[in-house]
Amino acid sequence: MSDMKKAIVIGAGIAGLITARMLADYYDEVCVIERDEFPLNPDNRQGVPQSFHPHRVQPRGALIMEHYFPRYNDELIQMGAISSHDEQFLIANRYGTLVNKEDSSSFEIASCSRALLEWVLRKRIQNMSQISFLTNKEVTGLIVSEDQRAITGVYTKERSGEKKEERIPANMVIDASGRSSKIIRWLNKIGLTVPEPEVLKVSLGYSTRYYKIKGSIPNEWVMSDSDPERGIRAGIFTRIEDDIVGLILFNAGGDEYSSTQPEEFQEQIKHLFAADKIVGLMEQLEPLQGPRGYRISESVRQHFELMENWPSGLLVLGDALCGFDPIHGQGITVAAIEAETIGKCLEEQRIQHEPQFERKVLQRMQQAIEPAWWLSSVADMRWKRVEHGGPYELKGVTFGQKYINLFTKKAMEKADQEKDNYLFSMQFLMNALILPPSEYFNCDVLNMILDDNGSEEEMELRAELGVHDSDLFQQRLDEILPSFELEYDEQIKQLLESLQPAMS
Secondary structure, eight states, X not given: OTTOOEEEEEOOSHHXXXXXHHHTTTOSEEEEEOSSOOOSSSOOOTXXXXXXXXXXXXXXXXXXXXXXXXXXXXXXXXXTOXXXXXXXXXXXXXXXXXXXXXXXXXXXXXXXXXXXXXXXXXXXXXXXXXXXXEOSEEEEEEEEOTTSSBEEEEEEEESSTTOOEEEEEOSEEEEOOGGGOOHHHHHHHTTXXXXXXXXXXXXXXXXXXXXXXXXXXXXEEEEEOOBGGGTBOEEEEEEETTTEEEEEEEEOTTSSOOOSSHHHHHHHHTTSTTHHHHHHHHXXXXXXXXXXXXXXXXXXXXXXXXXXXXXXXXXXXXXXXXXXXXXXXXXXXXXXXXXXXXXXXXXHHHHSOOTTHHHHHHHHHHHHHHHHHHHHHHHHTTSTTOEEESSXXXXXXXXXXXXXXXXXXXXXXXXXXXOOOHHHHHHHHHHTTOSOGGGTSSHHHHHHHTOSTTOHHHHHHXXXXXXXXXXXXXXXXXXXXXXXXXXXXXXXXXXXXXXXXXXX
């Protein structure tokens, strides 16, 4: 790998910053090209339309980011972010309400705005000598080798002033430019045909309003789950830095989006499962501004790994590769997993050179993101008119929904009646992309949750399962669900071990 001289990252969002930091371990020079000028303070950028809304890093993403940005959580907290230590979770859904106090020994994640997180990560790598930033520049295309098999750099143009055009050579180009990526147009321009993507026609919308804490409220994170069958939207109440809280209202399918009108927004809060709790907290809050909305018609997953003629010297990650419904909080964590996957592949490439390196990296990234895509798609497809499209099968959707319904019911009952949060923690860790889906969807768990006194949820799941002999359960699960071929390294195993007290 001695020819690894220069890498280019397109986009200085969080995906681009994590990627640039990872690449600095392997390349002499890393250049990050960004369309925006950076703000002088931790403020939202125009090029990140969803940055206004609260973001939360999942534990697995935080673990990866801690590796590349040691003690970044401490830095966020010093700048006013809220520590998750001693934070209380309140989860409300059709089965009841669960309150879970976080143990101070569990993994800490600072709760903060997207702007502050991006600011802290960017400042860290701006101090690294091998990483440079080019701002106010737009990438306009890819430089291709004479044999058309390799990408050897990018073309750029200034977005203001003289709008000067430039060629920037590189040994590796990684597109981390998000949902606005032009990678398909650039590939078409050099004569490459891209496979049809996988599309979730989600028509989602959410609205966020921020409030200043004027009195005193506990350190709480409130999740009011949606119930699409009854048309009940989701609500998330979360603390961020500087005594500010954000409230998000969400629904999918295109019906009556969460309102951006203050009076209507306030009225919609009253129909949440956790309405009483949130309305009570609001007595100690003062609105900072009217609600602001965000709408997405589709979540798109590209399948570049299927291209046998994928060029060397080019990779794609983040929302440019696969965009997720932001309400599930997976985007930053998935980008971190993808960057870490590239890093592992680069490390292996140092030891043994692999032909078609980039295509194999794309294949491994797809394996890594499969649980997140499947879980978020299964959840969103509970809403009417949310459809999965493209020439790819999404296995086990209805079964997965019925399984999760019954599991959730049992988790809430166990926590309420026995004060046992084991099942709740198990579900949380799977959604947080730490616990492998195989630990959640298996015959032992299935046997346990099916013991539900003939409830409606039990009968629906048994009908989807289609077999009565418990000895055949695992075989049937393997037929119904995706295989989820995942790599879990020692760090994840250690994290799972550290969280065992919360799961027992």
